[in-house]
Amino acid sequence: MYDIAVVGCGIVGAAAAFALSRYDVSVVVLEKENDVAAGATKANSAVVHAGYDPKPGTLMARLNVRGNQLTWDLCEALDVPHLRCGSLMLAFSDQEVAVLEEYKGRGETNGVPGLEMISRARLRGMEPETSMDAAAALYAPTAGVACPWELTLAMAECAVGNGAELRLETAVTGIDRIPGGYRLLTENGLVEAGRVLNAAGVHSAAVHDMIAAPAFRIVPVRGEYYLLDKSEGSRVSRVVFHCPTSRGKGTLVAPTFHGNLIVGPNVGQPRTPDDTATTAEGLDEVAREARRLVPSIDLRAVIRSFAGIRAAADADDFIIAEAPGAPGFFDLAGIKSPGLTAAPAIAEAAVEMLVRSGLALKQKPRFIGERKRLRFTELTPREKADLVRSEPAFGRVVCRCETVTEGEIMAALDAPIPPRSVDGVKRRTGAGMGRCQGGFCGPRVTELLSEAMGVPAWRIPQDLRGSYQLIRRNG
Numbered sequence: 001m002y003d004i005a006v007v008g009c010g011i012v013g014a015a016a017a018f019a020l021s022r023y024d025v026s027v028v029v030l031e032k033e034n035d036v037a038a039g040a041t042k043a044n045s046a047v048v049h050a051g052y053d054p055k056p057g058t059l060m061a062r063l064n065v066r067g068n069q070l071t072w073d074l075c076e077a078l079d080v081p082h083l084r085c086g087s088l089m090l091a092f093s094d095q096e097v098a099v100l101e102e103y104k105g106r107g108e109t110n111g112v113p114g115l116e117m118i119s120r121a122r123l124r125g126m127e128p129e130t131s132m133d134a135a136a137a138l139y140a141p142t143a144g145v146a147c148p149w150e151l152t153l154a155m156a157e158c159a160v161g162n163g164a165e166l167r168l169e170t171a172v173t174g175i176d177r178i179p180g181g182y183r184l185l186t187e188n189g190l191v192e193a194g195r196v197l198n199a200a201g202v203h204s205a206a207v208h209d210m211i212a213a214p215a216f217r218i219v220p221v222r223g224e225y226y227l228l229d230k231s232e233g234s235r236v237s238r239v240v241f242h243c244p245t246s247r248g249k250g251t252l253v254a255p256t257f258h259g260n261l262i263v264g265p266n267v268g269q270p271r272t273p274d275d276t277a278t279t280a281e282g283l284d285e286v287a288r289e290a291r292r293l294v295p296s297i298d299l300r301a302v303i304r305s306f307a308g309i310r311a312a313a314d315a316d317d318f319i320i321a322e323a324p325g326a327p328g329f330f331d332l333a334g335i336k337s338p339g340l341t342a343a344p345a346i347a348e349a350a351v352e353m354l355v356r357s358g359l360a361l362k363q364k365p366r367f368i369g370e371r372k373r374l375r376f377t378e379l380t381p382r383e384k385a386d387l388v389r390s391e392p393a394f395g396r397v398v399c400r401c402e403t404v405t406e407g408e409i410m411a412a413l414d415a416p417i418p419p420r421s422v423d424g425v426k427r428r429t430g431a432g433m434g435r436c437q438g439g440f441c442g443p444r445v446t447e448l449l450s451e452a453m454g455v456p457a458w459r460i461p462q463d464l465r466g467s468y469q470l471i472r473r474n475g
Ligand SMILES: Cc1cc2nc3c(=O)[nH]c(=O)nc-3n(C[C@H](O)[C@H](O)[C@H](O)COP(=O)(O)OP(=O)(O)OC[C@H]3O[C@@H](n4cnc5c(N)ncnc54)[C@H](O)[C@@H]3O)c2cc1C
Pocket: 007, 008, 009, 010, 011, 012, 013, 030, 031, 032, 033, 036, 037, 038, 039, 040, 041, 042, 043, 044, 045, 046, 047, 048, 049, 170, 171, 172, 173, 199, 200, 201, 202, 203, 204, 207, 222, 223, 224, 265, 308, 309, 310, 311, 335, 336, 337, 338, 339, 340, 341, 342
C-alpha cells in the first residue's frame, strides 16, 4: 500500500508529488493520459498572475500571491523558460478606470507588491502598440509568463527522481474504502493507498463522487487562442489584458517564453469536458478583442489555434479540503485560473492537510530540487562544436524552424519521463513548435519515437492517446 495516491498529473498533481517527494513517504501518481500536463495545464494563457484579481479572503487570493513567488523560484531552480515581464490591464472608459482602481485596492489587500496606475501617456511609452483609445492601465510588475508544461514535467521528473512512481495511461475508474485507506480501480489494475489527493482537473467532481457524496460541480468553460509567428513576437513586451468582466479575466495579448505572441482566450461552452475543438465564431471573437487592445496586430501571422478547458467549480473558489465522509481523501478541485500560478502553493496546502490528518513526514536526506536542460541554441559556438564532436547526434538538426537537434530529442527519449507522442517531443524539446508546426520535422520525430519505443510508426500518436497520424495499409 502506498502512503499517498495522487489522481491526475496536471500542474497541481505534479506540484503535489514534487512537494511530497521531499519526505520519506511512498507516492504514486495515476494519470489517465499518455503524458503529464495533458489537460488544462497544456492549453492556457501561461500567465503567472500577480494576484489582484481574486476576491480578498478567498483561497484563490492567498494561494495566487504565494504561488507567484514560488513559481518564479521554481522556474529558476528547474530551468523552466519564463519572462518576468509584468502585466498591464487596460481601461477604455471612466467606468473601466474605476474598475482598475478597485482591482488595485483588491491587489493591495491580497498583498501584491508594486501595483501602479499608469496614465495613457506612460502606457504608450511602455507599450507603443497598445490602442490609442486606452485611457489608463493597471501595472503589475510581479506578473509574467512561464512555460506550464515544462514546469509540470520538471516537477514530475524531480518527483520521480526522488522516488515517486508515475503511472501514465492509468485512468482511475472507481474507488473503494478499505481498512487503513482506499483501493483505486484503474484501467491497469488495483492500487491501494492510505490517502488520496484528487487533482483530476475537469474530472475532479467525477473522481470525488466515486467515494463521497456529491459536494461540488465542475462547469467546463472553453477558452480559444491564436498563437502567432515570431514575426509578431515583439508587438508587446508585457502581458496586456482587457479589464475583467463577469465572464472572466478577458482577452489578452502576450509575448511567450519562446518569442511568439499569444492572443485569447474567449469564453465558450464545450460540448463535453474534454472538447478542445476551436470554433470559427470563438476565434473571430478573440481576433476582435485582441485588435481592440493592440490594433496593429497581424493575425495573418497565425501558426496555430487551440482551445483549453477551464475547470470552474460552482463554489467560485478553489476547493482544497478533505471530502466529507471520506477521511484521508482530499480534493484539489475547481482549479481554474489562477491555477497555474497557484499550483506550488496548492501543493503546500495539500501537504499541510495531510499532516493535519495524521501523516508523519520526515525529510529525506537527499532531495532533487534542481534540474538543467540542454538547449543546443543557447550554447556558445565553441560549446556546440565540442558537443557535436563528442556526440554527433547534436550535429543533426531535426527541427529547422527552432533549430532542435537529434541529440536533444534522444536526450528527451532517455529522460525519466520520456515522451510517447510527437507533441510530447515538441513540449520537451521545441521540435515542431515553430512556423511550420512540425510539417518538416514530424516524420523524423515519429521515426525516432518509433525506434525508441519499439513500436511501428503507425502506433505513434500525434498527441493524446488514440490520436494516430498514420494509417496502416492492409497487407
Ligand atoms: C483557457 C484557460 C486559460 C488559463 N489561463 C491561466 C493563466 O494564464 N494563468 C494561470 O495561473 N492559470 C490559468 N488557467 C488555469 C490553469 O490552466 C489551471 O488552473 C491548471 O492547469 C489546472 O491544473 P490541474 O492539474 O488542476 O488540472 P489539469 O491540468 O486539467 O490536470 C488534471 C489531470 O487529471 C487527469 N485525469 C482526469 N481524470 C482522471 C482519472 N479519472 N484518472 C487519472 N487521471 C485523470 C487528466 O488527464 C489531467 O492530466 C487557465 C485555464 C484555461 C483553460
